[in-house]
Amino acid sequence: MKFKLIAYKSPKGTLPPLIKKFDYLYPLNNVEIASLMKLHQYCLHFDSKKTFLEAGDMHEKSYIVMRGWAFRYELLSNGNQQIINYYLPGDIISPFAAVMPKTNYSVASVNKMELCVFENDELIELFIKHPRIGLYYGWMLGREDSSLAEQIVRLGRRSAYQRTAHLLLELFHRLKIVGLAYDKENAFPLPVTQQLLADTLGMSAVHMNRTLKKLQHANLITVSFEKIYLDDIDSLKQVAEFENTFLEQAKSHLLTGFNGFRNIASSA
Amino acid sequence: MKFKLIAYKSPKGTLPPLIKKFDYLYPLNNVEIASLMKLHQYCLHFDSKKTFLEAGDMHEKSYIVMRGWAFRYELLSNGNQQIINYYLPGDIISPFAAVMPKTNYSVASVNKMELCVFENDELIELFIKHPRIGLYYGWMLGREDSSLAEQIVRLGRRSAYQRTAHLLLELFHRLKIVGLAYDKENAFPLPVTQQLLADTLGMSAVHMNRTLKKLQHANLITVSFEKIYLDDIDSLKQVAEFENTFLEQAKSHLLTGFNGFRNIASSA
């Protein structure tokens, strides 16, 4: 697959979502922002529903999601697929490409996407020049580890009803951080089909449909056109036993407790 | 919790399992081995069935498993637990502690364990001094990411029978790398109870028992005292649709394709 690379142009006055996320964790200095901008030089554009990374192929580059959603999945021989996780704006696809280019998983777009590509060598240079950025990167990986762990708990030990509530809450919180949720109305754009939600939560599309209906009848959510309202977040959290430790508490810690930042000066 | 720290003594002529694993990926030089040994200075010992990291507590240190098995889990309000992953010798517990000390998860020992503790600052210093070690660490994190992804696919889209076969194959392969499987007889020590296996694969202990029986009657495995034989690996792989890409193919790549190692000299 060949795609035209287009220089990335940040809309006036806004930072790319990855930088926004890092800055949300702990303010970046200008040198660091400039260095991170170098990862945003070239963009790819994809249509919806395209598998752009195939299982078994070498994944030798990493991608930053600028717009749109993607997901990582595995296909099984009976035609079923399991979605492992979603990539939202600000997330990095194949963050381990530098050291683990071969994987069992494919990655596909949900809707129209804009991605920035960067090379392994750029990333490694960045870490050497700016050790602090390595810490941000590590923090991001740690969040993703937690996110996969949550997905495991959802699939292993929660009912379909709880699973669905739990996933919706997680997506809402992740989108909020990059400014893509409708904060005031507790809603967010949900571009995925019920079939994809079912493939995410290990259930059939039929049962996904019934479960969403049940959540609506309980006045917990409202589903409108590609947009979902969390009408009663407290009840949803209770139903799902949702803990957002890994999404919210992480922030305060690096601000207060961690002294690695003080010992290690950014070398620029 | 306070524990006496005991200096780690490597048995004559053997390397600690973490170093063995790294060296298996790509040979380490003596300086790097010496640096990694510094992470092995202090040991903790735990009895079996002790939760030594509690959900919600600060996880400010990382631990290298020297002997024994541990697992990361989440407890739910109905008393059920979901095991997220196992930590085998050579694995690092809380590898993101440096940047993400607060988590939702607890970690407990399966059997008697020996762990080496190290501080965040030591790790970050190591990365700065020896960038190559950062790559090994990243490779290890990438494998763990794949391992969690496999667990998600198991739980989401495989039957109890397939799940069980798949997990056993993964454990066997991971133990082989650190030299803890009985290679010739295709067997390995399995110190966990059927209840824990059930908690790993999101099923009841009763059904776990029936599933193991079914695998035995199909002549795929033999369970003896804390030891399990994979009598027919090919059939097991077929049943489970087991792909070991992430465990075996990763090796050859760094040996041949990756040039980051050539560009970046270890600075010692």
Next chain:
DNA sequence: CGCTAGGTTGAATACGCTCAAAGATCGTGG
């Protein structure tokens, strides 16, 4: 206007759960 993709609903079925009780194994203390 008809095609296609996605959503909705019903009915029969199956996989795995819960509850319950009985074996097996092991460590401990009498």
Next chain:
DNA sequence: CCACGATCTTTGAGCGTATTCAACCTAGCG
């Protein structure tokens, strides 16, 4: 050395959640 308790394993029976299959509905698009 045996008895006892604790933990783990095994087996049976009834039940429930979620699946499968099938049909129909709906909305967007060429």
